[in-house]
Amino acid sequence: MDQTVPALLQHECVVFPEGLHLECGFHLAPVQVAYRTYGTLSAARDNAIVVCHALTGDQYLADTHPLTGKPGWWSRMVGPGLPIDTDRFFVICMNVLGGCMGSTGPRSPRSGGEGGSAEPWGTDFPPVTIRDMVRAQKLVVDRLGIRRLFAVVGGSMGGMQVLEWAATYPDMVFAAMPIATSPFHSAQNIAFNEVSRQAIFADPDWHGGRYWERDAVPARGLAVARMMAHITYLSEEALTRKFGRRVRRDPYGDNPLSLFGEMFEVESYLRHQGSSFVHRFDANSYLTITRAMDYFDLGTEHDGDLSRPFHGTRTRFCIVSFSSDWLFPTSQARMLARALNRAAANVSFVEIESDKGHDAFLLDEPDFDRTVRGFLSGAAEHARIG
Amino acid sequence: MDQTVPALLQHECVVFPEGLHLECGFHLAPVQVAYRTYGTLSAARDNAIVVCHALTGDQYLADTHPLTGKPGWWSRMVGPGLPIDTDRFFVICMNVLGGCMGSTGPRSPRSGGEGGSAEPWGTDFPPVTIRDMVRAQKLVVDRLGIRRLFAVVGGSMGGMQVLEWAATYPDMVFAAMPIATSPFHSAQNIAFNEVSRQAIFADPDWHGGRYWERDAVPARGLAVARMMAHITYLSEEALTRKFGRRVRRDPYGDNPLSLFGEMFEVESYLRHQGSSFVHRFDANSYLTITRAMDYFDLGTEHDGDLSRPFHGTRTRFCIVSFSSDWLFPTSQARMLARALNRAAANVSFVEIESDKGHDAFLLDEPDFDRTVRGFLSGAAEHARIG
Numbered sequence: 197m198d199q200t201v202p203a204l205l206q207h208e209c210v211v212f213p214e215g216l217h218l219e220c221g222f223h224l225a226p227v228q229v230a231y232r233t234y235g236t237l238s239a240a241r242d243n244a245i246v247v248c249h250a251l252t253g254d255q256y257l258a259d260t261h262p263l264t265g266k267p268g269w270w271s272r273m274v275g276p277g278l279p280i281d282t283d284r285f286f287v288i289c290m291n292v293l294g295g296c297m298g299s300t301g302p303r304s305p306r307s308g309g310e311g312g313s314a315e316p317w318g319t320d321f322p323p324v325t326i327r328d329m330v331r332a333q334k335l336v337v338d339r340l341g342i343r344r345l346f347a348v349v350g351g352s353m354g355g356m357q358v359l360e361w362a363a364t365y366p367d368m369v370f371a372a373m374p375i376a377t378s379p380f381h382s383a384q385n386i387a388f389n390e391v392s393r394q395a396i397f398a399d400p401d402w403h404g405g406r407y408w409e410r411d412a413v414p415a416r417g418l419a420v421a422r423m424m425a426h427i428t429y430l431s432e433e434a435l436t437r438k439f440g441r442r443v444r445r446d447p448y449g450d451n452p453l454s455l456f457g458e459m460f461e462v463e464s465y466l467r468h469q470g471s472s473f474v475h476r477f478d479a480n481s482y483l484t485i486t487r488a489m490d491y492f493d494l495g496t497e498h499d500g501d502l503s504r505p506f507h508g509t510r511t512r513f514c515i516v517s518f519s520s521d522w523l524f525p526t527s528q529a530r531m532l533a534r535a536l537n538r539a540a541a542n543v544s545f546v547e548i549e550s551d552k553g554h555d556a557f558l559l560d561e562p563d564f565d566r567t568v569r570g571f572l573s574g575a576a577e578h579a580r581i582g
Numbered sequence: 583m584d585q586t587v588p589a590l591l592q593h594e595c596v597v598f599p600e601g602l603h604l605e606c607g608f609h610l611a612p613v614q615v616a617y618r619t620y621g622t623l624s625a626a627r628d629n630a631i632v633v634c635h636a637l638t639g640d641q642y643l644a645d646t647h648p649l650t651g652k653p654g655w656w657s658r659m660v661g662p663g664l665p666i667d668t669d670r671f672f673v674i675c676m677n678v679l680g681g682c683m684g685s686t687g688p689r690s691p692r693s694g695g696e697g698g699s700a701e702p703w704g705t706d707f708p709p710v711t712i713r714d715m716v717r718a719q720k721l722v723v724d725r726l727g728i729r730r731l732f733a734v735v736g737g738s739m740g741g742m743q744v745l746e747w748a749a750t751y752p753d754m755v756f757a758a759m760p761i762a763t764s765p766f767h768s769a770q771n772i773a774f775n776e777v778s779r780q781a782i783f784a785d786p787d788w789h790g791g792r793y794w795e796r797d798a799v800p801a802r803g804l805a806v807a808r809m810m811a812h813i814t815y816l817s818e819e820a821l822t823r824k825f826g827r828r829v830r831r832d833p834y835g836d837n838p839l840s841l842f843g844e845m846f847e848v849e850s851y852l853r854h855q856g857s858s859f860v861h862r863f864d865a866n867s868y869l870t871i872t873r874a875m876d877y878f879d880l881g882t883e884h885d886g887d888l889s890r891p892f893h894g895t896r897t898r899f900c901i902v903s904f905s906s907d908w909l910f911p912t913s914q915a916r917m918l919a920r921a922l923n924r925a926a927a928n929v930s931f932v933e934i935e936s937d938k939g940h941d942a943f944l945l946d947e948p949d950f951d952r953t954v955r956g957f958l959s960g961a962a963e964h965a966r967i968g
Binding site for chain 2: 380381382383384386387388390391394395397398399400416417419420423424427430432435436438439440441460462463466467470490493522525
């Protein structure tokens with residue numbers, strides 16, 4: 197085992213030729229999982245934290261993103277001395293199954309071979325679930341020789357993975373921190389995802405999902421999907437504070453409807469969000485991952501009883517919501533807290549006052565930082581690590 | 583005057599060859615306004631109510647829609663014995679300037695001639711504002727020989743027109759009922775509108791707005807725009823109650839991502855909303871009207887002071903909001919109420935408890951019906967009509 201770890205780190209991915217039997221019934225093989233680690237695994241292998249990324253996140257948690265050149269998406273949270281302290285903890289972040297940053301997904305060669313000449317899966321990629329994602333992550337954790345994770349932490353779809361980790365592998369998760377998430381995807385969120393998908397399907401460059409054959413990408417559809425989603429990540433207060441009704445000269449010069457040759461700043465911002473996104477994300481991955489989110493429902497195998505997956509759990513939970521998050525509102529976090537209470541779980545629940553909306557978990561929120569630091573420190577004391 | 587009214591009713595529109603000088607500086611001529619009336623204008627011409635329609639509404643308020651064959655959009659509110667009682671009031675509803683149901687808009691022939699061979703305005707149609715819409719409506723009201731409207735009533739963008747009527751022609755409006763609306767369009771709402779527009783622009787069948795030349799309509803882009811907008815018209819509660827996470831067999835049979843050959847009911851519903859909409863609405867009108875909404879801001883000429891347009895007003899206002907409306911939330915209605923209070927206006931403000939979201943003003947809400955009926959009856963008593 198010890199010999200393979202450096203090799204894995206060097207390649208930043210690990211291949212499982214035996215693959216994975218997916219929930220849909222399909223056997224996907226091989227399965228490759230791309231990952232990054234931060235900090236040092238202790239000799240007792242007891243200080244590992246898995247951080248799960250959200251819909252459009254990836255494993256580049258705390259180092260420079262290889263495509264955008266920007267700091268990792270949680271570099272303000274994960275690092276030496278930071279709330280998720282890499283001087284103390286060994287942090288693993290893995291690209292989800294179905295993703296497009298190295299883990300097996302719609303862009304992977306269908307043959308799975310090393311030749312690279314085989315065509316990609318595209319929309320033939322089997323549907324995956326949040327549980328499939330977690331099971332792929334567990335393969336890596338097992339390979340690293342880690343028998344118990346100190347903690348699993350994640351926001352939004354990352355929080356769904358945290359819950360699935362705790363429900364599927366209760367003995368492997370000492371502490372769990374689901375942030376800005378829900379025990380099931382709501383009708384409204386399914387609706388938003390469906391509009392995203394329809395925007396991609398509507399783009400002629402989608403070519404039925406086989407855009408690579410035409411050397412095309414459905415950039416306009418994917419940009420529309422991202423723009424819409426981006427609104428849902430913010431709050432009315434945040435948009436008003438950042439942009440209000442301010443106008444600027446139309447930098448695109450292409451708006452035939454402009455009243456005075458101007459556009460609203462919020463429009464310009466959204467267009468930028470849309471166009472920069474398409475350079476780093478694959479449309480078929482977007483379709484696959486949004487579908488996985490839609491299918492997420494912890495109660496589905498238990499007649500809707502959300503407490504059942506957690507009966508007998510010894511995991512310590514800390515649920516976090518943000519007051520202005522309307523995509524994963526506090527009411528859904530509270531539903532989760534009540535379910536865990538019914539399961540007699542060890543659970544704390546914190547609603548952070550913030551006007552930044554769903555994205556607050558990625559932004560500068562000192563109360564949130566303190567909550568993460570405090571929960572992990574307290575749990576570490578109980579786990580007698582560090 | 584009396585001779586022209588039947589002719590107008592027969593044609594259901596009135597043409598103003600002299601046209602209108604728009605706020606953008608463009609002189610639009612001729613201007614045609616399509617309208618429907620319900621009830622009978624009293625001999626004193628003192629019982630007229632203008633009902634203003636929302637973004638995708640039209641003048642077919644209370645009779646069968648000529649395109650969809652469905653009842654008018656407010657047929658449950660307007661009619662004999664109904665809250666807006668046509669046994670008592672003469673109701674006028676006009677298609678907005680920029681619309682696509684008979685009033686001058688992007689689909690109108692550019693020449694304005696009767697020949698009909700001239701090509702449509704398309705995206706060369708000048709940008710219009712909510713005030714331009716109201717000024718076009720006033721031409722019709724003048725033509726009908728009505729010197730003072732008993733009331734102006736409308737929801738959503740219709741409510742913006744109500745406010746603009748009261749601000750621009752204070753002596754012509756005895757009572758005003760702005761419903762589910764705001765004194766300015768918020769950054770979040772501008773953002774949603776911008777995504778709608780980008781979805782239309784992204785459709786290759788848009789052809790730069792000249793789709794009629796290719797015998798095409800940007801149906802996919804317009805459907806995506808409508809689907810997204812439709813989510814904003816509802817509430818999470820309403821979506822959960824109507825659809826929850828229920829699935830059904832995929833009636834489209836075209837979903838490569840389906841996990842079990844099923845789709846969520848909310849997806850099927852949204853697709854239906856999108857596809858039925860494109861048969862009755864013009865994409866360039868959608869662009870023009872959303873832009874008019876975005877530019878709406880009562881404070882714009884008054885350093886942001888929303889009370890200034892109403893100083894000295896004698897109009898009686900009744901502002902209505904709905905508790906679950908997150909597109910035009912109660913907070914915005916309250917801002918309007920405060921502005922009217924500062925202007926020492928006669929104003930009442932009612933928040934209706936409802937879980938139906940923004941669309942509540944179109945749906946069965948007995949408390950809302952009572953509010954409309956009560957306000958109009960009380961105002962009619964003060965106006966000594968009926």
